[in-house]
Amino acid sequence: MGKKNAETSSGRPKRGRGARGRGSSSRTNSKATSDKRLERTSQDWRPDSAIDDVGAEQDNGLEHEDDDQVHIDVPVAMWDFDHCDPRRCSGKKLARLGLIKELRVGTRFRGVVVSPKGIQVVSPADREIVLQGGLAVVECSWARLDDVPFNKIASPHERLLPYLIATNPVNYGKPWRLNCVEALAAAFYIIGFGDYAEKLLSGFGWGEAFFKVNKPFIDKYRKCHSAAEVSAAQEKIIEDLESSWQQSRKEKEDAGDDLLFENPNHQRRLGEQGESDSESEVDEVGDEIESLSGVLSITNLHPQHQ
Numbered sequence: 001m002g003k004k005n006a007e008t009s010s011g012r013p014k015r016g017r018g019a020r021g022r023g024s025s026s027r028t029n030s031k032a033t034s035d036k037r038l039e040r041t042s043q044d045w046r047p048d049s050a051i052d053d054v055g056a057e058q059d060n061g062l063e064h065e066d067d068d069q070v071h072i073d074v075p076v077a078m079w080d081f082d083h084c085d086p087r088r089c090s091g092k093k094l095a096r097l098g099l100i101k102e103l104r105v106g107t108r109f110r111g112v113v114v115s116p117k118g119i120q121v122v123s124p125a126d127r128e129i130v131l132q133g134g135l136a137v138v139e140c141s142w143a144r145l146d147d148v149p150f151n152k153i154a155s156p157h158e159r160l161l162p163y164l165i166a167t168n169p170v171n172y173g174k175p176w177r178l179n180c181v182e183a184l185a186a187a188f189y190i191i192g193f194g195d196y197a198e199k200l201l202s203g204f205g206w207g208e209a210f211f212k213v214n215k216p217f218i219d220k221y222r223k224c225h226s227a228a229e230v231s232a233a234q235e236k237i238i239e240d241l242e243s244s245w246q247q248s249r250k251e252k253e254d255a256g257d258d259l260l261f262e263n264p265n266h267q268r269r270l271g272e273q274g275e276s277d278s279e280s281e282v283d284e285v286g287d288e289i290e291s292l293s294g295v296l297s298i299t300n301l302h303p304q305h306q
């Protein structure tokens with residue numbers, strides 16, 4: 001088993017590790033080490049056994065290895081349509097860190113592809129597909145999805161991600177609208193490869209916030225056994241967020257408060273924040289992000305609703 005690392009037992013990726021922890025996604029130690037790690041993550045993240053609800057308040061449920069020691073032993077890949085500024089794009093940054101492989105258009109990918117064109121949501125049931133074939137994303141602009149030849153990158157295992165909140169600087173606070181590194185990390189977390197998720201996020205200054213904000217949701221999804229269960233968990237999360245928003249609105253109304261205050265969700269609706277896909281590094285994550293998951297309601301950004 002990996003050593004328990006005090007810094008990472010909080011479930012947060014460590015800052016600035018990516019630059020030091022460079023390594024190819026295909027880089028492996030010995031096969032024995034690799035098998036041991038997969039066996040370990042497999043045991044630690046089995047939905048039934050992974051979550052200790054009490055401990056989960058403090059921990060993401062994994063025993064961690066230092067990010068520098070973690071090597072991602074499944075293929076991680078992207079089709080890159082060059083829509084974004086190369087210096088600011090999370091997919092390209094992963095490539096510079098040696099953590100993702102670029103696929104040519106027309107190349108088939110045997111693993112799970114997280115894509116806005118997916119129908120089924122990703123779930124722990126996808127574990128074997130990822131172990132055998134890996135995980136891929138489509139690096140493109142959200143504003144230019146129509147320019148992407150999705151028919152040429154079709155995969156038998158395309159997946160949507162369930163409700164999760166972006167914490168990247170471009171689409172910060174928007175549900176479902178994750179960038180590539182967040183999308184890969186989200187799928188790894190849900191499927192049961194938390195160390196891999198942290199390894200990817202550790203190269204980004206704001207990466208720590210992603211798990212912090214989404215932990216309550218990820219904890220629910222990773223307990224599920226099937227896509228249907230993840231979809232049901234998502235529906236419940238959405239309902240709860242809506243009723244909590246309505247409730248707080250009602251309380252303010254009853255107290256005679258000015259209801260003209262801005263709904264943070266409405267500020268972030270599609271199109272109101274610009275549709276740049278530029279990534280920029282932020283070193284500090286403000287207090288706002290801490291409360292983000294508590295205040296957000298639902299916006300109409302679901303990939304299927306565009």
Ligand SMILES: C[S@@+](CC[C@H](N)C(=O)[O-])C[C@H]1O[C@@H](n2cnc3c(N)ncnc32)[C@H](O)[C@@H]1O
Pocket residue numbers: 084088089090091114115116117118136137138139140141142159160161162176177178179180181183277278279303
């Ligand atoms: C549209 S691109 C934008 C990338 C951004 N320019 C960056 O720097 O990373 C994000 C990709 O992540 C994946 N993704 C993000 N959110 C998703 C979701 N809710 N469901 C499925 N895939 C998603 C898809 O592969 C999508 O094409």
